[in-house]
Amino acid sequence: MHRCAAVTLCILLTPFLVLYFSLSYVLGILIVMMILPRLWLARELYWSCPFLPAVFRSQGVRGTLLRLGFEVSYTINVVKRFCTLPLRRTLPSFYIAGFPKCGTTSLASHLRRHPAVSGLAGLPYHEVLSKESHFLNGALGPNRANSSLLYRSFFPTIFTKFWAEQVVGVKQWMVFDACPLTACLPFAAKRISALTPNAKVIFMMRDPVRAIYSGEAMLRNMGMPLQWTLSEEAPALGRMFEVGSGEL
């Protein structure tokens, strides 16, 4: 090729090459930044909520894509919350500690409508993500569940507090964590009292048989491969009720 034509070609290609290499560079940074925290953060989250991977697995290819999207957005959210930790200065004033399947989601969403009350600074696309932190059972690692600094990262910033108290005019803004598993964890009371000694705790209760059936239905709907079903036990439960009603 003629030297002059080669130089002209180089000049014409230069912007495309610069763009191509820049994009590769940005992609490389993003991949390193996203994959490494994702491996750590998602692993810890799945350790504290072991049913989550089963939910994704049950949906085949769609589930794999959903899992990828969830993990990336979750990682971005956690990293963003860590980066803004100096602005996150509030710990829960109260907990909805359980019990599972006893209407905790319903109560949490009613309370969040009050201008003085906020839930978690979670992802917006599912109610549960701004309801339950799973921090006390190790969402950021089982050995970090006593860190008030890390726990603060779950809650909204001082700007939300400022807005509620100075603009809306509420007397005292407060946040809460509504993880219904808390009531079932033997170590939770100690962790709550160490992190937030003045917090109040709400327990919601319901006929336990109904709650357990509701739990099974939820796990099955989420795609958990359960090896048991309570439906098969229904006649036995019936006999138990008969015995309980008079004979003993």
Ligand SMILES: Nc1ncnc2c1ncn2[C@@H]1O[C@H](COP(=O)(O)OS(=O)(=O)O)[C@@H](OP(=O)(O)O)[C@H]1O
């Ligand atoms: N106000 C009120 N009264 C009675 N029952 C209620 C109420 N609000 C919610 N529910 C029922 O509670 C079940 C969901 O409970 P949770 O939100 O605690 O579930 S979870 O543990 O957070 O997954 C779920 O039960 P099932 O419908 O039997 O699955 C809800 O219907």
